[in-house]
Amino acid sequence: MAVIRDVMPAFELYQPTSLPEAQKLLEQHGPDAWVLAGGLDSFDWLKDRIKKPKAVVDLSGIEELRGIRTRGDGIEIGAMTTLTEVMNDSIVKQKYGLLVQAAELVASPQIRNQGTLGGNVSQDTRCWYYRGGWPCYRAGGNICYADTPEGRNREHAILHADRCVAVNPSDTAPALIALDAKFVLRTPKGERVVDAEDYFIGPEIDITRLHILQPGDLLTAIRIPSTWAGAQFYFEKVRDRNVWDFPLLNVASAMVLSGSMIGRMRIAVNGAAARPLRLKAVEDAVRGQPRNTATGEMAGKLSVQGAVPLQFNAYKIPLMRNLVKRAISGVEEATWTS
Amino acid sequence: MDFLEWATSPWGQSVPIHIAWFLIWVAVIAGLLFLIVHAIYVMYFAKAREFAGDASPQVVAQIPKRIPRHSLVARLFHWIMAASMFTLLFTAFLPKVGVQFPWVTYHWIAGTVLTVSIVFHIIHASCWLDFWSIWPDRIDLDDAWKRVRRFLGMPAPPPQKFAKYPLENKLFHGVIILCGLSVILTGVFMMSRVRTIFFPRNPYLFSDMTWGLMYVLHGLAGVGLIALVMMHVYFGLRPEKRAITKAMIFGWMDRGFYLEEHDPERWKVGTPSSSPTSNRVEGRGLTDAG
Numbered sequence: 117m118a119v120i121r122d123v124m125p126a127f128e129l130y131q132p133t134s135l136p137e138a139q140k141l142l143e144q145h146g147p148d149a150w151v152l153a154g155g156l157d158s159f160d161w162l163k164d165r166i167k168k169p170k171a172v173v174d175l176s177g178i179e180e181l182r183g184i185r186t187r188g189d190g191i192e193i194g195a196m197t198t199l200t201e202v203m204n205d206s207i208v209k210q211k212y213g214l215l216v217q218a219a220e221l222v223a224s225p226q227i228r229n230q231g232t233l234g235g236n237v238s239q240d241t242r243c244w245y246y247r248g249g250w251p252c253y254r255a256g257g258n259i260c261y262a263d264t265p266e267g268r269n270r271e272h273a274i275l276h277a278d279r280c281v282a283v284n285p286s287d288t289a290p291a292l293i294a295l296d297a298k299f300v301l302r303t304p305k306g307e308r309v310v311d312a313e314d315y316f317i318g319p320e321i322d323i324t325r326l327h328i329l330q331p332g333d334l335l336t337a338i339r340i341p342s343t344w345a346g347a348q349f350y351f352e353k354v355r356d357r358n359v360w361d362f363p364l365l366n367v368a369s370a371m372v373l374s375g376s377m378i379g380r381m382r383i384a385v386n387g388a389a390a391r392p393l394r395l396k397a398v399e400d401a402v403r404g405q406p407r408n409t410a411t412g413e414m415a416g417k418l419s420v421q422g423a424v425p426l427q428f429n430a431y432k433i434p435l436m437r438n439l440v441k442r443a444i445s446g447v448e449e450a451t452w453t454s
Numbered sequence: 455m456d457f458l459e460w461a462t463s464p465w466g467q468s469v470p471i472h473i474a475w476f477l478i479w480v481a482v483i484a485g486l487l488f489l490i491v492h493a494i495y496v497m498y499f500a501k502a503r504e505f506a507g508d509a510s511p512q513v514v515a516q517i518p519k520r521i522p523r524h525s526l527v528a529r530l531f532h533w534i535m536a537a538s539m540f541t542l543l544f545t546a547f548l549p550k551v552g553v554q555f556p557w558v559t560y561h562w563i564a565g566t567v568l569t570v571s572i573v574f575h576i577i578h579a580s581c582w583l584d585f586w587s588i589w590p591d592r593i594d595l596d597d598a599w600k601r602v603r604r605f606l607g608m609p610a611p612p613p614q615k616f617a618k619y620p621l622e623n624k625l626f627h628g629v630i631i632l633c634g635l636s637v638i639l640t641g642v643f644m645m646s647r648v649r650t651i652f653f654p655r656n657p658y659l660f661s662d663m664t665w666g667l668m669y670v671l672h673g674l675a676g677v678g679l680i681a682l683v684m685m686h687v688y689f690g691l692r693p694e695k696r697a698i699t700k701a702m703i704f705g706w707m708d709r710g711f712y713l714e715e716h717d718p719e720r721w722k723v724g725t726p727s728s729s730p731t732s733n734r735v736e737g738r739g740l741t742d743a744g
Contacts, residue, residue, distance in 0.1 A: 251461030257471045258669050259647065259657045261464070278558055279648055320556035322549075424649075 124162040128171045135180055135302065138173055139334060143304050145171040147331040152176075153196060153235035156227055161240070166249040181234075181336060184208065190341040192300075195234025195334075199288070200225070202233055212340055214349035214368055218291035221353045224360040234335045236288045237299075237315065238327055241390070242362050243272065243282035253280045253323045262426070269426040271364060274433060276389040278320035281426060287353055289316065289392040290368040290384035295344050300337040301329070309339070313384070316391035326390060344370040344382065350443040354435060363387045365432060367439040371407075378402045378411070383443055385419070388436055395419050395440065402444055412445030458670055463662040470666040473673035475550045481677040485684030492688075504612040509718045521712045521723050523618075523701040528583070531575050532702055538568040539683060542637075546676055562650055565641045572638060587618050589628075593720070594621040617720035630682060636675035640668045 127150070132138040142149050150169035152158050153176075161167035175181055181196035184205045191207055199219045202208055209216050222228055222236060240246075241254065243262055251257030262269040263281045272281040289312070297312040315327050315335075329335060347370040355361040369383035381399050386392040398415045405411040416437035423433050457477065458470045508514075524532070541564035545557040579585055597613030598621050604610050619627070646656045660668070690699045697711040712723070 321554045
């Protein structure tokens with residue numbers, strides 16, 4: 117139970133200064149190691165004494181994990197680059213404004229100064245039963261306390277729930293999926309590059325993790341190709357208060373118009389499931405359609421097909437429908453007519 | 455080394471949540487060890503089996519060329535059960551050893567198929583087949599004692615030939631019943647914790663402790679089934695048991711094997727006029743218990 121705050125359990129702190137050194141430590145300690153990026157998720161766990169790793173590997177001293185570089189026809193952002201650095205980078209602002217929009221809606225300025233892009237996409241869910249240390253599925257147990265008639269599940273999943281109904285809280289994740297980003301992983305077997313959407317996994321695959329990182333693996337960088345550079349971007353985050361809050365839902369889209377028609381589009385939402393969802397069916401359905409209210413409504417309805425609300429989160433279905441509609445037809449066209 | 459994993463419930467109670475997953479490997483290794491030891495024993499140490507007296511020539515003359523052993527219905531049950539059992543074992547344990555895929559839906563569907571097939575089997579075996587043929591009788595126990603004494607080099611008369619099922623088969627069936635019913639009964643309740651088409655989720659059906667024990671029993675029976683299924687497949691593939699395996703595919707075994715292993719007095723079969731490929735199940739001794 118989360119009763120002893122601010123007194124972290126004892127652990128060995130390692131502060132490597134190079135990637136090989138960090139990798140060696142992670143391989144050496146395996147599941148007992150905890151990767152520390154900005155610390156904003158980690159310190160909650162540690163201070164609440166819910167996670168008790170034997171070794172903490174602090175990545176803040178590894179310079180090669182920081183910074184934004186041009187690479188080929190796109191850019192590469194080191195996993196330890198702070199959200200503020202991402203927001204202030206001229207190339208990101210000029211070509212990949214979607215990521216800037218998403219990053220600047222993360223929490224508060226202080227948190228963005230400390231929080232990293234790698235940490236933001238790799239953070240754990242905020243389900244309070246899980247964060248409270250209850251022995252739920254995600255914590256290795258055999259129950260979901262949120263998915264019960266009495267459970268407090270206003271923030272939880274409406275799609276792809278599988279025993280656990282927690283959601284992914286990242287704001288930058290859907291933006292990176294919409295930008296067709298690639299995540300660069302260092303694993304004991306070597307470097308591995310995965311599509312942004314494949315970095316995240318749902319409970320049906322692994323109920324204890326939100327991403328594919330295994331013990332010993334490290335997210336080192338995020339590459340954004342130029343495929344969607346300069347496209348029309350849309351990011352909207354709905355939260356209970358306007359600062360320092362996690363999304364109830366967010367939507368990110370990149371669209372290229374061909375005249376008044378939608379030439380191509382990528383769109384993703386987060387807060388609806390345990391992983392950010394790329395809405396492939398919506399992308400296919402709107403391709404070649406005019407960018408107007410009718411297309412937006414059609415896409416909105418399509419996006420929530422299969423949604424199963426819990427006791428207290430049915431509002432997320434019209435919310436997601438509207439966000440998708442707004443992402444496609446624009447805010448000024450967003451009045452729902454049906 | 456803990457055989458169970460424990461957690462603290464929201465009410466501060468220490469409750470078991472499931473078995474420790476290393477028991478999967480314990481079951482696999484135990485199963486493999488059994489196979490290896492048995493194969494070595496049979497290859498190098500086992501003596502030729504001896505049985506007490508043969509059947510009279512009059513009885514032998516009445517034995518048909520093909521002995522009906524399993525009806526089509528019973529064979530279908532066996533293979534449906536086998537398919538669902540393999541699906542259950544793979545979907546349950548592969549994710550635990552690192553092969554990750556969306557397993558829950560396949561698992562509860564296979565569990566439903568297994569449950570329905572077992573319920574059918576219980577009714578079928580109780581009402582239409584010779585229910586008692588799969589349970590050990592006094593002769594089995596007497597013969598087992600004789601076989602133990604002879605194995606240990608002590609004087610004992612040779613045992614009789616088997617009825618329809620050897621004692622080992624009957625004991626295996628008994629253990630399968632225990633494990634199978636354990637996973638089925640616990641599994642049916644556990645389905646109330648996932649989304650299925652059958653009933654609404656209700657994770658508060660039992661107390662945390664009862665649920666924990668249920669998960670532990672489900673897990674223990676599950677890993678037990680890993681070893682049992684390995685043994686079953688092994689015996690099904692052994693050359694000297696091939697006639698029995700073939701009977702589970704085609705429904706009959708040949709006369710030679712029958713006379714060699716089985717006592718016509720204990721497992722009565724039809725006369726030569728009986729159709730050798732008939733799927734009808736008639737009379738005592740034609741039960742199928744998987």
